[in-house]
Amino acid sequence: MPKFGPLAGLRVVFSGIEIAGPFAGQMFAEWGAEVIWIENVAWADTIRVQPNYPQLSRRNLHALSLNIFKDEGREAFLKLMETTDIFIEASKGPAFARRGITDEVLWQHKPETGYRSPVRFWSSTAPRSTPIFRPITPSPRPSVVT
Incomplete structure (x- = not known):
């Protein structure tokens, strides 16, 4: 990949499918x-069925297939985190934390790395662990889940 732009030298890793996580990675x-x-x-990116969308949203990215919730994949993932500046995960609720990958675990490998989840919108009646994603959502208030 060519080196260009004001963010050259910054390494961003993201794990996510559909739109929110990939769009954040694309912007970086x-x-x-x-x-x-x-x-x-274990779970393919379902947006691949859309004509041309994967090519547009994945440009300028490297891809790595990895099961980070199995021991071998987790070991490789944590090694990658040692050279990562920003990690973005877009998962249902606290999926990473439920499987033992918390901010504290990640900070043990590189304390200065930033970890974020994209903004998610929740309905007023749904529990916080319920994932809701729509390009336009009826929910009037966003909540940030980290």
């Missing part, structure tokens, strides 16, 4: 960051 890549998408080997 457009500004020159090295972006690595960790593709879940």
Whole structure:
């Protein structure tokens, strides 16, 4: 990949499917960051069925298929975190934390790395663990889940 843009030298890793996580990664890549998408080997990105969308949303990205919730994949993932500046995960509720990958675990490998989940919208009647994603949502208030 060519080096360009004001974010050249920044390494961003993201794990997510559909739109929110990949869009965040795409924006970092457009500004020159090295972006690595960790593709879940157990659950394919369902947006692939849309014509041309995967090519548009995954441009300037590296891809890595890895099951980070199995021992071998988790070991490789944590090694990757040692050289990562920003990690973005877009999962249902606290999916990473439920499987033992918390901010504290990640900070043990590189304390200065930033970890974020994209903004998620919740309905007023749904529990916080219920994932809701729509391009336009009826929920009037966003909540940030980290």
